[in-house]
Amino acid sequence: MALLGASKTLHSRLFGLTRPFSAFSHRRTPIRSMADSAATSEFKKVQIQRDDQSTFDAYVVGKESAPGVVVLQEWWGVDYEIKNHALQISKMGPGYKALIPDLYRGKVGLDAAEAQHLMDGLDWQGAVKDIHASVSWLKANGSQKVGVTGYCMGGALALASAVLVPQLDAVVVFYGIPSPELADPTQVKAPVQAHFGETDNFVGFSDMTAAKSLEEKLKSSGVPQELHIYPGVGHAFMNTSPDAVKRRKEMGIKDENKEAAELAWSRSSSWMSRYLSA
16 A cells, blocks of 8 residues: 655645554564565566666566566565566456556565655656566557556546656556646546545645646546546555455554455456457
8 A cells, every 4th residue: 555745845845635644553564575476486577678778677477478567566675465466457357467666676565664765865757667567568568558557646646647658558546646736636647447446635735625636637638537436435545455455554554444355357358359459
């Protein structure tokens, strides 16, 4: 789960948040590393090269010649829950090739303070370059069409990609909005579907005021778009595995609503199928 906006720098420069994420950092919340995930064996590790010749690792699962979906991590890094999401995406509809780019270059936050530190150190424009390279890799390796989805920090990056990565065919955003300095949502070029929790209180990033403002901006873009708000659920409501539910509760986010997550999965599956089918 990515609870974005931990530092004053991020508050002012990226998201304008009024509730500091550092409030959570005193709660040590150990999690399994990427290597500890039971699902890890289902993924193939590949190395992708950017236009600037730098390289990064990515993790791929799904049908070899299927449409591709780049799956973007939360602030924790490439951990068990983002792999859970990628696995579910790979099995949606007719099947997809899901690819997780490792934006943190192998590092995974073991508690909120570490995740905050990793996110604060992220080169956001560099992350968009990683996404661009990931989309190109999928298209060069059997995927005729490619979408991007992401959660919280990854959601903001997914939306930025809809503006900055021209090869994209579809985008699904979960509870995250980029800073206007990174990307202007009125300039999205790919169809965008977005999902937000009604009780999400991360002001300026994923609360209802920010979500409704985003909806108006997406409407003005002229591309296909839809935004869904889920009653009674807060941030990171898609994280429904037992470990993720425990982690959310330890961070003070106690709502549980698997029906909302299932509805969001259904909607995102329909969106990807509509725009990624050959």
